[in-house]
Amino acid sequence: MRQLSLFSIFLLAGWLSAADSKPNVVVILADDLGYGDVQCLNPERGKIATPAMDSLASEGMIFTDAHSASSVCTPTRYALLTGRYNWRTHLQKSVLYGFGEPLIDPDRLTVAGFLKQHGYNTAAIGKWHLGLDLPKTDDTPFRGNNPQNVDWDGVIENGPVDRGFDYYFGISASLDMPPYIYIENDRFVGKGTATKAFNRRGPAEPDFEAVDVLPMIGKKTAEYIAAQDASTPFFTYVALNSPHTPILPSEEWQGRSDIGIYGDFVMQTDAIIGDIVQAIDDAGFRENTLVIVTSDNGCSKAAGIPAMQKQGHFPSAHLRGSKADLWDGGHRVPFIVRWPQAVKPGSRSDQLVCQTDVMATCADILDVEIPGGAGEDSVSFQPALSGLPVHSSRAGVIHHSIGGYFAYRQGKWKLLLSKASGGWTSPTEKQMPSGSPPAQLYDMEADPGETNNLYTSNPEVADALLQQLTSDVERGRSTDGPPAQNDVDSIRIWKGQAPAN
Template sequence: MLKAFLISALSFLLAATSASARPNVVMLLADDLGHQDIGCYGGPVKTPALDALAAGGTRFTDFYSGCAVCSPSRAVLLTGRHHIRAGVYSWINDASQKSHLLEREITLAEVLKQAGYATAHVGKWHLGLPTDQRKKPTPADHGFDHWLGTANNAAPSHHNPDNFIRNGEPVGLVEGYSCQIVVDEALTWLEKHRAKDRPFFLNVWFHEPHAPIAAPDEIVETYGALKDKAAVYSGTIDNTDRAIARLLARLKEIAPPEDTLIIYASDNGSYRADRVGGLRGSKGMNWEGGIRVPGIFSWPGVIPAGAVEKTPAGLVDILPTVCGLLGIAPLAGVHLDGSDISPLLRPAAGTAFTRHQPLFWHLQKARPIVALRDGPWSLVAEPDFELSTSNMFEESWIPAIKSGTYKNWQLFNLETDRAQDHNIAPDHPEILARLKARLIEINTSIMADGPDWHLDQ
């Protein structure tokens, strides 16, 4: 009821503004892509399409995922809220968990749909899908008019996947590579299914380079031997860039580049330690290597070309920032953990950016379990409680997670120590005390909102 009321109120607020005056919005999300994988971030993979996107817009040096693993980060992107508030504690396994993105959450797709946008999701979903035993919402329940997705990864690999679902119906075996299949679907929707008289929101979530990996031999061999996992990994990213190039070319035919806002990022850091740009840790860890990812914003004529922004930002800022760029008022009564970073993207407007709440991460099996970024400062801590050794999230852990406390606090200055080699907490007790209190305050608020999946729903 509350969600329906809020969306109704949003419709009223937007009624006076013409949807046709707003740009198309395209969200491109990689899966497990490291901070230093693609060319414009100094990576070894040839990514001319993404490099051109960065050259034509703003590239963030310190951009962050919503979590160190898949599902929670995606929940953060769509809602602008911490994933635990949104119902997602960790990566989702539909067969064994009740967990899913709560239907009560208001997503970016729903906000834009109420603003008059046609909406589509293509690619990995991993926010919960129905099974024979469990009823869960689908992308259609979260604001998408059309969707093609997978419950988790492309299976059996990126090559010839057989687990795509389109609008609730299994598709079966699809020949080709996942990234190209996903773009094929996006192009088909753009050509045949979207309402041509409305702007569109196209949410494109690739599977690459998440394992199990596969890429065309002719691409892989440019990076090394065909059986070299590093070469195949690079090949999946290269292949994705080629798919993105096809999509970008069609977008330019549909509308002038000035009519389309494009955002590119990754859901978390790489599982390969050699692709995190010298940062500490990797996927699944709340060190910088697990949560720092590429972040590119392009909107010619609005966002300046060739800009490099060092202010920390992340996926949690996507929803409020899109609203800010499009002139859509944020929902009253909904706490957003992200901030509107549009002042950073439109510096000529002369509006100063102030983050209302530090960036914060919590993942129960990660070490460190919590992390906070406030300006140059990075604060991390270990759990003062134990969970079972299972790598898969167990909903029986929720009481311990909600009541858990932390220990072994460490403080780093990322401006002088981006590798987090030197704990300076003993040297700065006043900064440690201030940030520790702020982290505990944010953590307490989030845990109060987290659903009790371990109880009968």
């Protein structure tokens, strides 16, 4: 029997005590924040000051091999909130837009709904981007980004407050997607009687300005936390709009970094995260609040990556690729956890985890089971918080790009069912010369930059990973349990030309 260190025993005792008192849970999801944009994760090749996240890491744990379920916005959000991969739905590639219909089915349990069943107050604040049934003045379907038949006085259906959240304040999608108007619970805050363009032109509330959204999210989150009572645990999902486009730091943040406007916006994002953490501490919730800070995918090319690299800042750190890609720069993300009652300050975990794992981790902390038909791709990383190995019933983690390309990671091996990035980074699939290997295989321990393709020299490894990926897709789940149903009849695993047998 393995011997536990005194510190592990101390942490275990702290975790048990925390579980008894139902810890608060605050998940802060940045938008397009690269792994290398956080200074403590990229000390040698990062040039942006992020004191709030660095401080949080020093008080808790850094996960160095944590991944979003997708390399773009909507799919990641679905997976984080449901514990289920997005491609099990009809959304096989790309993202939704501001007038998109709901992606989460009414009977699909979310982390919020699960925690609500166990006595939590729940709130979502910020960017939703999972579709809403916005009210119409007639039966004409919404078309494009500037429909004329929005009922600004109507009730919004199948949004956050219908998916497990008691309270919601935020925007329907990314800040470059109309409508440009706040939503509170199931109502618009005002009317979209103006027309504005923050990259895309569409209806807007006359006083709505993109530059105000990030501070507003921070303010509303701090107010919500301050209003909570210690007698009732709370779950707060904070989806920031930054540093996604439009890259608009507030005036007081402009010029604060040495690498331009994107660096300024990352610094402001970091400060808002710091404000939220301070609100937790000021309200007396510090010791028994599990705080997770992460990002929905890697840094966007809109940030001007080549120019930043010339100045010594590498937003993907040592990784290849960026947002939208199948390479790790697209989906290996910052993942910082603070929970003073149960996590050793300044600790680190190199274990492979995915954002789908939030649901199972919450269940593990509460010592309850996830109901059947929920969290099919979720595994608890709670043991890692105490420095112990995660014993997973999931064989590996599935990655997914904006183009719908699949990859499979198991241990040190990563199989990509694409010839190239599978996303926006060159070379893309169309840019690869004829005769290129149909897939990629990398040893992520020896080659984290994914430069030495071992696909043709290790066919047995590639075949084993492909079989496991295929099983995880077709069974409707990647964890132990009875087979589940995907929402679509068939899922195309090979988006490119599959190799001949």
